[in-house]
Amino acid sequence: MPALNTIFYGPPGTGKTYLTSRRAVQLIENLSDSELQKQYPPDQRSKLKAQLNEYQQQGHVAVLTFHPSFAYEDFVEGIKPFKNERNDLYYDVVDGLFKQMSYNAAYALHLAQQQRALDALPNQSQKADESPLPLRPFDALYFEFVDYLKRMMQEGSEEITFETRTGKSYQLVNINQNNTLAFQTSAGGKTYSVTKQSLAKMYGAFLDVEAINQLSEISEVVGRGNTSVMWAAFQRLKAFEATRYRIYNSLLSNHQLSGNSVSAVQYQQMKRAAQQLDYSQLSTTDYQQAGNFVIIIDEINRGNPASIFGELISLIEEDKRAGRTEALQTVLPYSRETFSVPPNLFLIGTMNTADQSVDTLDLAFRRRFTFQAIRPNADLLQPSVTIPVKKAENVSQDNLAQAAEPSTNYSQKIYLDKLLRVMNERLLWLRSEDYEIGHAYFLPVLRTENPLNALRQAMYQRIIPLLEEYFFDDWEKRIAVLGISFVEELSGEHLSMGETSVFNLPEKRYRWRELNDSEFLAAIQRVYQHE
DSSP states (O other), rough: OOOOOOOOOSSSSOOOOHHHHHHHHHHHHHHHHHHEEEEEEOHHHHHHHHHHHHHHHHTSSEEOOOOOOOOOOHHHHHEEEOOOTTTEEEEEEOOHHHHHHHHHHHHHHHHHHHHHHHHHTOOOOOOOTTTOOOOHHHHHHHHHHHHHHHHHHHOOOOOOOOEEETOOEEEEEEOOTOOOOEEEESSSSOOEEEEEEHHHHHHOSSSSSSGOSSTTHHHHHHOOOOOOHHHHHHHHHHHEEEEHSSSTTTTOOOOTTSSSHHHHHHHHHHHHHHHHGGGOOOHHHHHHHHEEEEEEEEEEGGGGGGHTTHHHHHHSGGGGGGGGOOOOEEEEETTOEEEEETEEEEEEEEEETTTTTTOOOOOOHHSSSEEEEEOOOGGGGGOOEEEEOOOOOOTTTTTTOSSSSSSSEEEEOOHHHHHHHHOOOOOOOOGGGOOOOGGGGGGHHOOSSOOHHHHHIIIIIIIHHHHHTTTEEEEEEEEHHGGGGGGEEOOGGGEETTEEEEOOOOOOOEEEOOOOOHHHHHHHHHHHHHH
């Protein structure tokens, strides 16, 4: 089984973000490495991206980036300000992305469990490794049903109506502290009540409303009362149960995570079911049916992970997940809800080892993750690139030493794999492997119709600024990586006044040279030809 918590780490440009996308799709579709390679070849990145986007819309994947101001209140839960319809300011507890995804994963397990129970009803047959699973206890179902109705009454402006067997409508007007439902046919009309005890008796006696042939059968089970209203309430309860447990993906997409929105009422129902899930009753089939969920955290070391995860640092460990041998749960500080992390939620992070603006991860956080080094792969830059060059004007023969025909237009072969290997060998010596250069910077050169322009952009807009960060104001080490052809020495003549100097001039000062096409390609070749 793959690790639940993984961090891809390495220098910039090694494709860590792309690898997280591949790993996420692999986990959700339960693919082996060979199956992943066959179904999503590396040269079909658009196919992989489209599939990842679809899983994001379904609520199976969430992507975020840590940064210095990212906090526990953004990731787990926090108190946020809101305005109501009257423009009054109020505050409420808002679930963060990690909490939302945890409920998505747990709710999928809940639905799979309930689906298995309902599928077993006709013949009560189970697989050899599964024990019979009872339907959800009525108390829990009724609590969710009433909570659902209460929230609908609070949030909706439309009337909540229940229809009888003959099509007559009754309006739900109140739910008292005993969770008794009160109905009226019209405003100010007679009130009819349906108690929890009445519906419990009907739930135990009838599998569904189709099992009730005559309304008098309700009286035989419940006793006195308006059987038409009772039938309407029971029909709505069973419809709620069927919608909640039979339609697998009905509430899976969180209202804040995906494009397939569900209402706040539905989201609260999903949370209730996830919080009451009994993991001891889950089977292997339930886990397979529910599938895996993934949170991708880019630049995980740019925030303060220990502070962002808070007390959940312990809960994300494999043996501390819900349903495991050493399972833990906690009470969250703002909502006061009991919370645990489901075992089908995976965390995948990326960490740029060359980022000098952040601290290293503390040991307590590191212990909860498996670390996988992603190194530059020069083999991906093969074969050589043939670059056409126009005739150069006013260029010395020395600068055109590599040209096949210096006086005319010509083509030049550039070996990007050799270029990358040599630069990284030098960086390894001058700094460390954490400061190497990734192959991703040069991949566009292989995929474009104008490789010369792409190579210029890679060098002057990506590689050279990176070296300036690695070796701040240290021109000797910059030259040691790229060679003297990319720089020119400054004379400092403008700082002199006759025989005396205004300043104590440094021995040598440099700046980056402006190279024409032939000079640029010759400078590139000199990097790996050791001229």
